[in-house]
Amino acid sequence: MTTLPRTRPRRRRLVSRNTVAGWSFILPNFVGFAVFTLLPVVVLFYVAFTNWNVFGVAEWTGTANFRRMWDDSSFWTALRNTVYYTVFHIPLTLAAALGLALLLNRKLRGVRFFRTVAFFPYITSIVAIAIVWNQLFSPEYGPINALLGAVGVDDAPGWTTSSTWSMPSVIIVGTWRYMGYYMLLFLAGLQTIPAQLYEAAETDGASAWQRFVHVTVPGLRHTTFFVTVLLTIESFKVFDLILVMTGGGPGQSTLVLSQYIYQKGFEENQFGYASAVSIVLFAICFGITVIQFMVNKRRNS
Amino acid sequence: MTATDLSLPTPAVAAPGNRSAPGRQARSRGWRLVGYAALVLAAAGLLLPFYWMVVASLKTNSDVFTIPITWLPDPVVWRNYLDIWQRSDMTTWLGNTLLLSVLVSFLQVVTGSFAAYGFARVRFPGRNALFLAYVGTIAVPWQSYMIPQFILMSKLQLSNTLWSIVALQAFGAFGVFLMKQFYETIPEELSESARVDGLSEFGIYRRIMLPLSRPALASLALLTFVTTWNDYLGPLVYLRSPELRTIQLGLNTFISQYNAEYALIMTGSVLSVLPVAVIFLLGQRYFIEGIATTGLKG
Known part of the structure; x- marks a missing residue:
């Protein structure tokens, strides 16, 4: 009875002291984070409902931007192309990264060297990568078509100069760049699978494929989930690689959502309309991540 | 596998071990070779763009795209690395x-x-x-x-x-x-x-x-x-x-x-x-x- 009134103020003092301490640690970073990330995200939902232009004169226009978007064929092209990129980039990168990780998880000579090599594209700038690949893809004199010609392909594709092949070109380069990064995540995941599981499976006479399906795949569940979330966001926001490689062309064959936002916003100064398109990108990335988390949670329980 | 083991005649208690060991070794050596081949191929694909970047930077401009492709710069042109600072x-x-x-x-x-x-x-x-x-x-x-x-x-x-x-x-x-x-x-x-x-x-x-x-x-x-x-x-x-x-x-x-x-x-x-x-x-x-x-x- 006598202790209660004494501990309560002490507890409260501790809480308030901790609050001051906690906030003073977080504050220096939080100020920058709030002003340059959180605030813009909030403001986005205001600007998208206005006709904000370069002079900063904004009128509330309600859903006008979204109604305009509905009839905007360029917007739908950009959305379709983004989905095109995503649908191929995710499974290709996932397969390549997992394949490389499985290969590197074995006791082979030169594994360390190879890990360095595989990670190298990821730390190289997009601009340099796009420039080199454009030379490699050069339809008439480039080494890729020369190699294709050497193995007997007569009508080699025009790659970035052809509207049918421009998107596959970009997907190839995107996969090439990111597979090393996701390989590292898979490697880290593989190392958490206990070796005894493999040994037990082997004494039970499981084949390599059965071991993969029944030990490796379940053991990598969490990693695969996380990689898929990251890959989804990364695919939907694809921009700089395409901007430098093809500029969205030829025609609109590689125009993606991010680039359309950039065009409308920074080239045509239609900040309001560009923000409305941004909300679509935001909703897709955020929505898919939330759905993926929910599905993962249900599968776990 | 257990099925085949059971169907083997009784003296085979030691035999499967003897027989399968070299077989397994050969198979694992085979897999090892496949593994190395895959590694070398993947490394080549990953490095090709970087190789091209370095080699092309050491060529004269007209030598970058040739038919057939020249995989080594001849002559090696270091001038590019001087010129770029001026241009x-x-x-x-x-x-x-x-x-x-x-x-x-x-x-x-x-x-x-x-x-x-x-x-x-x-x-x-x-x-x-x-x-x-x-x-x-x-x-x-x-x-x-x-x-x-x-x-x-x-x-x-x-x-x-x-x-x-x-x-x-x-x-x-x-x-x-x-x-x-x-x-x-x-x-x-x-x-x-x-x-x-x-x-x-x-x-x-x-x-x-x-x-x-x-x-x-x-x-x-x-x-x-x-x-x-x-x-x-x-x-x-x-x-x-x-x-x-x-x-x-x-x-x-x-x-x-x-x-x-x-x-x-x-x-x-x-x-x-x-x-x-x-x-x-x-x-x-x-x-x-x-x-x-x-x-x-x-």
């Missing part, structure tokens, strides 16, 4: 980029590790909600809020200054996330006993956590440095004056200006990649650990 503002671009990368890395490491300590070790109301806001932004691509961010930066008179890039890169959620993951691996008892000894929270951070987290700090610094060095979109949106251009922005204006100077373009690319390549090769361990830390727990 472009490479010095300005590299200077700006170096300044930005160092400043951003420093700020990110300081504010990120500081905030991470608050999230990892100090209990106060609202902490989890706040951290969720940080983590949530990882699912929000910059491209989706670059427009309102640009409006804000312009209002703050930051656009078209190097400060805009600092503001853009230095306070990201990534650093907080990475450092928090690391701090949580340090046993709580360590800070608890320091608290009993009368050390303040700041003292614990400075005297105990910082020295222990040196590898994580190195990971964060290197990853931030490389991200800032390689960033193209931020400078594209914010830096309009030619004297503010970073290496990525400069390189891209250079290729649109001299689009037929294939060899020189490759020289520029090599120079833009070189600093990052050196840093990566020296600090590879930190890159890999940093990525594995953030990747493991999600």
Whole structure:
């Protein structure tokens, strides 16, 4: 009875002291984070409902931007192309990264060297990568078509100069760049699978494929989930690689959502309309991540 | 397999072991060879663009594209590496980029590790909600809020200054996330006993956590440095004056200006990649650990 009134103020003092301490640690970073990330995200939902232009004169226009978007064929092209990129980039990168990780998880000579090599594209700038690949893809004199010609392909594709092949070109380069990064995540995941599981499976006479399906795949569940979330966001926001490689062309064959936002916003100064398109990108990335988390949670329980 | 074992005649108790051992060895040697072949092939595919970049930068311009392709420069032309300094503002671009990368890395490491300590070790109301806001932004691509961010930066008179890039890169959620993951691996008892000894929270951070987290700090610094060095979109949106251009922005204006100077373009690319390549090769361990830390727990 006598202790209660004494501990309560002490507890409260501790809480308030901790609050001051906690906030003073977080504050220096939080100020920058709030002003340059959180605030813009909030403001986005205001600007998208206005006709904000370069002079900063904004009128509330309600859903006008979204109604305009509905009839905007360029917007739908950009959305379709983004989905095109995503649908191929995710499974290709996932397969390549997992394949490389499985290969590197074995006791082979030169594994360390190879890990360095595989990670190298990821730390190289997009601009340099796009420039080199454009030379490699050069339809008439480039080494890729020369190699294709050497193995007997007569009508080699025009790659970035052809509207049918421009998107596959970009997907190839995107996969090439990111597979090393996701390989590292898979490697880290593989190392958490206990070796005894493999040994037990082997004494039970499981084949390599059965071991993969029944030990490796379940053991990598969490990693695969996380990689898929990251890959989804990364695919939907694809921009700089395409901007430098093809500029969205030829025609609109590689125009993606991010680039359309950039065009409308920074080239045509239609900040309001560009923000409305941004909300679509935001909703897709955020929505898919939330759905993926929910599905993962249900599968776990 | 068990089925075949059972069907074998009785004296075969030792035989399957004897028979299968060399068979298995041969098979595993075969797999090993397949593994090596796959590794070599993949490495060739991964390295080809870099090989092309270096080789083309050492050729004369007319030798870059030939039929058949020349895989070795003949003659080796070092001139490109002299010419590029005269024909472009490479010095300005590299200077700006170096300044930005160092400043951003420093700020990110300081504010990120500081905030991470608050999230990892100090209990106060609202902490989890706040951290969720940080983590949530990882699912929000910059491209989706670059427009309102640009409006804000312009209002703050930051656009078209190097400060805009600092503001853009230095306070990201990534650093907080990475450092928090690391701090949580340090046993709580360590800070608890320091608290009993009368050390303040700041003292614990400075005297105990910082020295222990040196590898994580190195990971964060290197990853931030490389991200800032390689960033193209931020400078594209914010830096309009030619004297503010970073290496990525400069390189891209250079290729649109001299689009037929294939060899020189490759020289520029090599120079833009070189600093990052050196840093990566020296600090590879930190890159890999940093990525594995953030990747493991999600």
